[in-house]
Amino acid sequence: MTPETIDQIFVITKHWLLGYVPAALQPIVSAILSVVPILLAFPLLFAITTVLERKGLGRIQNRYGPNRVGPLGILQPMADGIKSLTKEDVVPRAADQIVHFLAPILIVIAAFLAYAVLPIGRNMVVVNLNAGLLYFFAIGSMVELAVFMAGWSSHSKYSLLGAMRAVAQMISYEVPLVLASIVVIMAAGSLSTVAIVEAQTGYTYTFPHWFVFTPWGFAGFILFMIAATAESNRSPFDLPEGESEIIAGYYIEYSGFKFALFFLGEYLGMFATSALAITLFLGGWSAPFSWLTWIPSYLWFFAKLLVLIGIFIWIRGTLPRLRMDQLMGMAWKFMLPMTLLNLITAGVWHFMPGGILRWIVCTAMVVVPCILLSRSMKQGKTLQVRTYRYAE
Amino acid sequence: MLGVGILKGLAETGRNFLGSFVSKDRLTTIQFPEERAPRIEATRNFPFLVYDGTDPMSGLRCVSCFICEKECPPKCILIEKSTDKKPDATGKPQFYPAQFQIDISVCMSCQICVEVCPFDAIKMDTEFELSTQDRFDDLLLPKQRLAKSNEYYHEIHPTEAAAVDAELAAARAKAAPKPVAAPAAVAAPAPVAATLEPAAAPAAAPDTKGSAV
Numbered sequence: 063m064t065p066e067t068i069d070q071i072f073v074i075t076k077h078w079l080l081g082y083v084p085a086a087l088q089p090i091v092s093a094i095l096s097v098v099p100i101l102l103a104f105p106l107l108f109a110i111t112t113v114l115e116r117k118g119l120g121r122i123q124n125r126y127g128p129n130r131v132g133p134l135g136i137l138q139p140m141a142d143g144i145k146s147l148t149k150e151d152v153v154p155r156a157a158d159q160i161v162h163f164l165a166p167i168l169i170v171i172a173a174f175l176a177y178a179v180l181p182i183g184r185n186m187v188v189v190n191l192n193a194g195l196l197y198f199f200a201i202g203s204m205v206e207l208a209v210f211m212a213g214w215s216s217h218s219k220y221s222l223l224g225a226m227r228a229v230a231q232m233i234s235y236e237v238p239l240v241l242a243s244i245v246v247i248m249a250a251g252s253l254s255t256v257a258i259v260e261a262q263t264g265y266t267y268t269f270p271h272w273f274v275f276t277p278w279g280f281a282g283f284i285l286f287m288i289a290a291t292a293e294s295n296r297s298p299f300d301l302p303e304g305e306s307e308i309i310a311g312y313y314i315e316y317s318g319f320k321f322a323l324f325f326l327g328e329y330l331g332m333f334a335t336s337a338l339a340i341t342l343f344l345g346g347w348s349a350p351f352s353w354l355t356w357i358p359s360y361l362w363f364f365a366k367l368l369v370l371i372g373i374f375i376w377i378r379g380t381l382p383r384l385r386m387d388q389l390m391g392m393a394w395k396f397m398l399p400m401t402l403l404n405l406i407t408a409g410v411w412h413f414m415p416g417g418i419l420r421w422i423v424c425t426a427m428v429v430v431p432c433i434l435l436s437r438s439m440k441q442g443k444t445l446q447v448r449t450y451r452y453a454e
Numbered sequence: 455m456l457g458v459g460i461l462k463g464l465a466e467t468g469r470n471f472l473g474s475f476v477s478k479d480r481l482t483t484i485q486f487p488e489e490r491a492p493r494i495e496a497t498r499n500f501p502f503l504v505y506d507g508t509d510p511m512s513g514l515r516c517v518s519c520f521i522c523e524k525e526c527p528p529k530c531i532l533i534e535k536s537t538d539k540k541p542d543a544t545g546k547p548q549f550y551p552a553q554f555q556i557d558i559s560v561c562m563s564c565q566i567c568v569e570v571c572p573f574d575a576i577k578m579d580t581e582f583e584l585s586t587q588d589r590f591d592d593l594l595l596p597k598q599r600l601a602k603s604n605e606y607y608h609e610i611h612p613t614e615a616a617a618v619d620a621e622l623a624a625a626r627a628k629a630a631p632k633p634v635a636a637p638a639a640v641a642a643p644a645p646v647a648a649t650l651e652p653a654a655a656p657a658a659a660p661d662t663k664g665s666a667v
Binding site for chain 2: 118121122123124125126129376377379380381396432435436439
């Protein structure tokens with residue numbers, strides 16, 4: 063077995079299985095064979111992530127985290143799953159029954175659909191759309207619809223507030239999310255995710271041509287990750303589900319397995335945007351050094367995905383929740399100007415001749431506005447310990 | 455610049471994360487069934503009956519005077535007085551409780567029974583693993599389950615028990631007729647405890663000590 067065979071083992075297996083299928087059924091069987099592994103792998107990753115997240119957050123807070131179910135608590139997702147499956151499914155009497163039922167399903171479907179264009183390995187993508195990135199963002203905005211359906215149909219003040227917050231936040235952050243990824247489209251000259259990954263597969267002195275290793279790519283990656291955190295409603299942008307303010311936000315009226323579906327959809331959305339960040343900036347399934355290319359491409363993809371998930375967990379364990387005005391101010395006053403400037407930076411990078419001067423100019427074009435913008439955002443704000451006149 | 459504080463915070467949480475794997479001192483959790491926190495002397499939950507000597511039933515200090523039953527605010531104590539007298543641990547004939555029940559599902563752990571008892575017969579326990587499948591029979595404790603030795607009392611509340619023993623020994627020495635060698639009949643731990651300084655007794659020790667023994 064050569065490294066190439068191991069790298070392509072899933073592709074080879076699929077074609078071998080397709081050989082046993084009559085030609086008329088081949089398209090549908092091919093689709094099923096592509097989709098089913100994704101439907102299995104990513105929920106499994108969700109299960110692993112939940113326990114890793116709880117253990118990681120525990121360690122960050124100097125606790126053990128779950129360690130009772132199975133060795134080191136790794137069977138905790140099973141216990142959680144059994145619990146949520148056996149719980150009573152309560153639907154409020156005033157709720158819009160159909161929409162209330164459809165919302166959790168839609169959020170999971172929207173999250174799963176996004177995986178269609180994500181290349182998880184060499185030649186391993188469900189469909190290679192030539193407008194893949196556009197498709198991803200179009201599917202990504204379906205999540206907002208599902209969230210608002212959940213909030214509205216529950217017929218509860220808190221869930222409506224949470225849904226309103228969620229929609230405001232997700233629409234605001236969708237703008238920088240898309241703008242941050244446009245630089246990659248400019249550089250790769252394609253909307254196809256496969257072509258974007260292939261544009262990054264070269265190596266110079268064993269170092270990869272990932273877009274993150276350019277000034278505009280690095281800035282774009284950071285901006286993309288901030289926007290992706292907000293898009294997936296993760297801490298510190300988890301206002302839509304702020305437990306201390308609006309209890310649980312849009313899914314307050316959900317219980318049992320529907321509640322678990324919301325969690326699943328949320329995490330799948332997080333994985334999908336992380337996978338897109340990998341595809342756009344971190345070279346997709348390509349190895350970080352040319353002498354590591356013998357490791358199968360799908361392993362690199364999942365390794366990068368786990369690293370990004372770890373960063374998400376780390377961020378969640380570190381930062382407190384933002385206030386609504388801070389959240390919106392961040393989106394419109396900082397993220398939007400920075401992403402627009404980043405577009406210009408990417409253009410300058412493209413047209414300047416390669417060399418040290420290009421690096422200096424482009425780095426300055428990213429760093430100087432960042433410093434100026436953060437200065438201007440701080441202006442008029444004095445950070446001090448708040449004193450209370452009446453409450454002590 | 456924007457983000458410096460975030461990086462500082464990330465460094466702090468990262469230090470906590472890695473440190474929790476390296477040093478055990480960081481982890482404050484006590485993993486209960488396997489590990490146990492050290493016993494806190496001042497803790498209390500439900501009352502128990504103290505007995506001297508070796509036989510739990512005949513050594514009970516309780517003489518069924520009904521004071522605790524009458525004082526108990528939630529009325530969780532039930533006493534049935536004996537019709538005969540039996541010798542207690544000191545050999546003196548006493549009434550004894552034919553039946554002594556405490557319903558710990560009703561008890562509110564107020565310690566009033568302990569404070570009113572003139573015989574130091576009832577004290578607060580620290581046993582907390584009382585969950586049970588049967589909420590009636592297993593939570594209505596009869597005197598067989600309530601009776602616990604003076605040594606156990608010394609184990610859970612050392613300073614308080616020492617003070618109680620000292621007072622009991624003093625009271626017995628005072629009440630005993632001169633020629634009779636009463637101190638010899640006193641329960642074994644009492645002389646040992648009597649040597650302790652009374653000043654070591656905590657303020658929490660019940661101050662309503664009778665001298666009727």
